[in-house]
Amino acid sequence: MNGGGGGGDGAASSGGGPPPPLEWRFSQVFGERTAGEEVQEVDIISAIEFDKSGDHLATGDRGGRVVLFERTDNKDNGGSRRDAEQMDYTVRHPEFRYKTEFQSHEPEFDYLKSLEIEEKINKIRWCQPANGALFLLSTNDKTIKYWKVQEKKIKKISEMNIDPSKTPGQPSSSSPPPVVANGVHADPAHDYLSKFSFPPGGLPSLRLPVVVTSLETSLVARCRRVYAHAHDYHINSISNSSDGETFISADDLRVNLWNLEISNQSFNIVDVKPTNMEDLTEVITSAEFHPIHCNMLAYSSSKGSIRLIDMRQSALCDSHTKLFEEPEAPGSRSFFTEIIASISDIKFSKDGRYILSRDYMTLKLWDINMDSGPVASYQVHEHLRPKLCDLYENDSIFDKFECCLSGDGLRVATGSYSNLFRVFGASQGSTEAATLEASKNPMRRQIQTPARPSRTISSMTRMVRRGSESPGAEANGNGYDFTNKLLHMAWHPTENSIACAAANSLYMYYA
Numbered sequence: 001m002n003g004g005g006g007g008g009d010g011a012a013s014s015g016g017g018p019p020p021p022l023e024w025r026f027s028q029v030f031g032e033r034t035a036g037e038e039v040q041e042v043d044i045i046s047a048i049e050f051d052k053s054g055d056h057l058a059t060g061d062r063g064g065r066v067v068l069f070e071r072t073d074n075k076d077n078g079g080s081r082r083d084a085e086q087m088d089y090t091v092r093h094p095e096f097r098y099k100t101e102f103q104s105h106e107p108e109f110d111y112l113k114s115l116e117i118e119e120k121i122n123k124i125r126w127c128q129p130a131n132g133a134l135f136l137l138s139t140n141d142k143t144i145k146y147w148k149v150q151e152k153k154i155k156k157i158s159e160m161n162i163d164p165s166k167t168p169g170q171p172s173s174s175s176p177p178p179v180v181a182n183g184v185h186a187d188p189a190h191d192y193l194s195k196f197s198f199p200p201g202g203l204p205s206l207r208l209p210v211v212v213t214s215l216e217t218s219l220v221a222r223c224r225r226v227y228a229h230a231h232d233y234h235i236n237s238i239s240n241s242s243d244g245e246t247f248i249s250a251d252d253l254r255v256n257l258w259n260l261e262i263s264n265q266s267f268n269i270v271d272v273k274p275t276n277m278e279d280l281t282e283v284i285t286s287a288e289f290h291p292i293h294c295n296m297l298a299y300s301s302s303k304g305s306i307r308l309i310d311m312r313q314s315a316l317c318d319s320h321t322k323l324f325e326e327p328e329a330p331g332s333r334s335f336f337t338e339i340i341a342s343i344s345d346i347k348f349s350k351d352g353r354y355i356l357s358r359d360y361m362t363l364k365l366w367d368i369n370m371d372s373g374p375v376a377s378y379q380v381h382e383h384l385r386p387k388l389c390d391l392y393e394n395d396s397i398f399d400k401f402e403c404c405l406s407g408d409g410l411r412v413a414t415g416s417y418s419n420l421f422r423v424f425g426a427s428q429g430s431t432e433a434a435t436l437e438a439s440k441n442p443m444r445r446q447i448q449t450p451a452r453p454s455r456t457i458s459s460m461t462r463m464v465r466r467g468s469e470s471p472g473a474e475a476n477g478n479g480y481d482f483t484n485k486l487l488h489m490a491w492h493p494t495e496n497s498i499a500c501a502a503a504n505s506l507y508m509y510y511a
Contacts, residue, residue: 018430019410022423022496022511026440027093030069030506045501048490051126051134057096057490057499058136059506060121064105066138066221068149069096069506093510094497100149102221105140117142122235127260128244135224137247141234144227144249146260154216157209225263230256237287243294250287255299257311269317270299270309285400286345292352296321304341304359308368322371324355326364336388336397344400349409350493358403358414361385365412365426378424378433381416384480396482404491404498411496415486419502438486438502442509 033039042063049058057069073095108117120140127135133150233251240247248269249256255270270287274280282303290296295311305325309317328337340360347356354375355366361382364374380401384391391397396417403414411432415421419439425432436442489500496511 018425018427018432021425021432021434022411024423024434024436024442024498024509024511025093026442027497027508027510028096029440029508030098031504033503033505039503043504045488045504045506047121047124047138048488048499048501048506049124049126049136050490050492050499051129052493054094054493054495054497056099056126056134058124058126059501060104060124060138061504062118062120064103064107064119064121064140065101066104066121066124066136066147067101068099068134070099071095072097094492094495094508096508100219100221102147102149104138104145104147105143108142110142123238125238125240125247127240137238137240139235139238139249142228142231144235144238144258145223146225146227146263147221148224149219149221151217152220153213154218155211155213157211225260227258227263227266230258230266236285237299239287239289239297241289241294242292246294248287248289248297250284250299252283255284255287255297267315269311269315271316271318272301285343288346288348290352291348291350296352298346298348298355300343300346300357302342303338304343306343306346306355306357306366322368324366324368324371324374326373336392339392339397340388345402347403347405349405350407351409354405354409356403356405356412358401360397360399360401363403363412363414363422363424376426378412378422380414380422381480384417391482394482396485399485400487401485402488404489406491406496407493413489413491413498415489415500417485418481419484419486421486421489421498421500423498436509438500438505438507442507 031043042061044062045059046062047058047060050056051058055071055074057071059067059069061067071094073093104121105119107119109115110117118141121138122141123137123139125137127137127146129135133148136147136149138145138147227249231249231251231254233253235249235251237250238247245260247258247260249258249266250270253271253273254268256266257269258266270284272282272284282301282305285300285302287297287299290298296308297311298306298308300306303325305323307320308322308324309319310321311317313319313321343357343359345358348354349356353368355368357364357366357374358380361384362380363378365376365378367375388397401415403412405412405426410425410427410430411423412426413421413423418437420435420437423432423434423436424430484502486500486502489498491498497508498510499506499508501507
């Protein structure tokens, strides 16, 4: 079931009704925990990203490591065209294998600010591959690094035709003898030159050691550039431009524009820092380049708004082209209103027509041509609303969940607690709302949603979908485990396949 290439058109498609709900199956798990095994803090996955082709997957963890996986099921598919066509009739799911890993960031200490900078990887973004090498950006709170991963042939030293171990007078001592300044051993017993004997008639030729390249290869990760000292606050986002030359990085108050080739300077394009910090009312929470237009980008705020900006308008984009925010319902304001309205992640659809945003309670789909309100809203865990006070007490209310769209734009997904994640249909009239668990049996918590009548396009403009809740969770949310949260997930760019992180384990599913 390939969900290929349609971009985000599915969110507004109307021909032929909504597609049938997907049946999700377990595919793979990497780093699965055994029962009762304690998870080390440094092993917890903190970032996931597919590359544009979907053939590579990268994860980052709190220990500063980046682990790469490569797809194996579409390699070596030699054979006749008939074989290839028959393969298309069967459901082929992506299979990945471990490729390599490297230490991207180390813990640091900022002596000027007396601040520890942890090594945790906040975001990973793939760059355009070149000459068989893979390129990617990774960032922690302060420093962005540009990595090149390439297969290199192993070089070995060829042997000489004299074996020193067989020369007469060779001592068998394991420790090296002392050597004086002129290179002669202090102990006469270790003076090899005087005892070295050549065979009668001498050697016909002396073969010196030569470095030769073997057929074996090894993967080498090399840091090409380090982009540092440009952010006073913690970096929450990095995003590549479609031009393949630039990228942005965002912290709480600023968005900077970089050229991949220049690491010692960046341009500040968004600055929301007020003259007096006491006047600060909102911070930047996420930023993303438009997937097609390299002059456009969007960033979200802690007040629940999304701003679309055009870099052609001015060097410093203080004014936005469009503002997307949902007006507050009268009488609904509470102490938690602003906290749960804060957007933790935004993603463009593949064609750039839609923006998906995730706040604490909901997923919202926005049409960039319609700034009056979201096209659709999906309630992720509405039953937790009565427990907001408890979630505030244990800091869970500040958890930052990511979201993702399918490559064809027909579905959206995000995580929740108890290692659950939700998949919703985004096409007009769709009632698809699945609850899955990050385990080898993803459907065990699933209950069917009663069919709902399809909506007209006018009613869809304010579509709210509750979706099925987990039968394991009581109506007041008491059955939920708030320590097991599924924050990070990614959707394969061309197929219905999802990768998600549950603590130190990477689970993959397909439909």
